[in-house]
Amino acid sequence: MFVIDTIGFWNTLVPLAALGLLAVLLPRVLVDRETRSHGKLLHGIALTAAFLVAIGFMISIAVTQMRGFEAVGHFEIDPLGAAWVHLRLSLMTAIVWAPVLGLVWFGQAQGVEARRGQDIAAGDR
Structure with a gap:
């Protein structure tokens, strides 16, 4: 087990901002607007x-590799242990992107209800 001890621009802010931005953009691609x-x-x-957890997993590997720990080599020595470490770190980022994704979900759900209401008002139902 290793410890990532400092919080910085490249190892914290940039990855979290990227995941937050993806939490806004991916649903617009993956969900039909109509x-x-x-x-x-x-x-x-x-x-x-699921994509955000997977991307967070890859970002975790990249950040630990960038910080000087041989993350890829860790997978060769202890694949399950390394996967657990990076999965845990990826899930910890959900504290940032999950509320953003929740707000996007809420906004898109309002759009679904608005379209349903328009269909009822037009007599299409």
């Missing part, structure tokens, strides 16, 4: 969350 289904919206949000 959907009237909360199920499809939920599927897109869950897929976005």
Whole structure:
């Protein structure tokens, strides 16, 4: 086990900002803008969350490698231990991107309800 001891611009702010930005942009790509289904919206949000965890995992590897720890070599020595460390670090970033993703989800859910209301008002239902 290793400890990442300092918080800095390149090892903290940039990765968290990138994940926050992806939490805003990915749902716009993965969810149909004209959907009237909360199920499809939920599927897109869950897929976005899975992508963010995977991207956070890769960012964790890159940051620890950049900090001087042989992260790739750690996978050769103890693959499960290394995967657990980076998965845990990736999940810790959810404290930043999860609320952002929640707000995006809420906004898109309002759009779903607005489109449903327009369909009912137009008599399409």
